[in-house]
Amino acid sequence: MRADAKRNYSHLLAVARDVIAEHGADASLREIARRAEVGLGTLHRHFPTREALLDALLRASLDGLTQKAAELEASAAPDEALISWFREGVAFVQGYSGVVDLMAAAIANPESALHASCTTVRSAGAALLLRAQAKGLARADLNGTDLFALMGALGWIGDQPSFAPRADRLVDIIAGAILTTRHSSGTKTSRRAPIL
Structure with missing residues (x-):
């Protein structure tokens, strides 16, 4: 160029x-x-196309999430790595209103410009999940697709004005539900007062 x-x-x-x-x-x-x-x-x-623009725009962030997974896998305990990466993924999807719909469609459509980036991120999360499951630190009934869907669901919640104030609390709840123990290897689930 x-x-x-x-x-x-x-x-x-x-x-x-x-x-x-x-x-x-x-x-x-x-x-x-x-x-x-x-x-x-x-x-x-x-x-x-719009998808080509969004792919170029989002690819750096998606590639960053994939790279972060590799870094965490090499440097952090399995449960800590999984939850740190999951939180970063949720923060990313909450950062761009409407991106959850695009990613959900792209993951199912190999012709989509976003498909490769989304599947790579899903695979990175699945690897962290499998590592935590192998140590008995994450629920055995989850898979990489579930993790990707949970990130998307929490991103969608952040897009909804009536739910947005609860978004951080819900991330904490879901992060805690992914793990089999709440405080293993230094991973802490924050305990906030409930929002009414």
Whole structure:
């Protein structure tokens, strides 16, 4: 890619990140192009579809989650690694309104631009889960697909104004339910007063 094309690509991604953070995954592509001060055709030359734009935008975060799983696997106790990674995954999906729907659709559609990134993240979580299960530290009746779905569900809750104030508490509850013990290997489940 030429230097000017690379600059345009990076600029479009930076603008798209801001617009999507404000308006969610369904943000107007015209608005992204307008704020980037380019024509819609230029945007489409770099990103032919909304999914291609979202894949490019989200891939760094998804790749970061995959890398984080590898780091945690090498450096943390199995239960601590699993729950730390799970919390980071939930924080990611809560960071982009509407991304849960896209990821849920992409995981089932091999033709989706987001499919590879989503399946890689799911596999990274599954590996951490299996490691914790092998030590008897995580529920044996969960699998990687369940973990991915729980992340998505908690992300969706964060998108709902009536549930958002409970989101952190619900993450704590689900994290505790994934483990077979609450305080093994230094992993702590926070005990907050219930929100009424």
